[in-house]
Amino acid sequence: MATDELMNRALAALEDGAPPSVEAIHRLTDPAVAAGPMTIAEVADRLELSPHTLRYYERVGLVRVARDAGGHRVYDAGAVRRLVFLTRMRLSGMAVRDLRRYVELVDAGEHTVPERLSMLLEHREATRRRMRGLALSLAAIDYKIATYGGAAGPEGV
Structure with a gap:
């Protein structure tokens, strides 16, 4: 796929x-x-x-x-x-070094679940911050497109 x-x-x-x-x-x-x-x-x-x-x-x-x-x-x-x-x-922006650490933890066994969970929670929050930043960037792009007489919005998405 x-x-x-x-x-x-x-x-x-x-x-x-x-x-x-x-x-x-x-x-x-x-x-x-x-x-x-x-x-x-x-x-x-x-x-x-x-x-x-x-x-x-x-x-x-x-x-x-x-x-x-x-x-x-x-x-x-x-x-x-x-x-x-x-x-x-x-x-989603996770660094290879963080992925390596995550994979090491997975391979180490079930006792590492709390640390893996912590890593994923931190990464989720960082991803959400980037998404909010991207939403603001998209709004700025749409504003400029509309300023130049174009149609801003979900066309072509």
């Missing part, structure tokens, strides 16, 4: 008024992902990432990827789900 399609499904779930449930978030990933292993090219295409980015995420320890007998990367459903999460966190 392309990243744009994934984002559109997530945004549609949010527009219903209620925050999406954990199950709704899990359903955002294509069930076909679990159908079998994927190559780096397939994962790159599905997530609209470059193979270079996928190799980088592996190199810095964000995701572990098995190899087949020929030495080629083989992504299982768990790796793809982790990559979906990582790409959403990167899009």
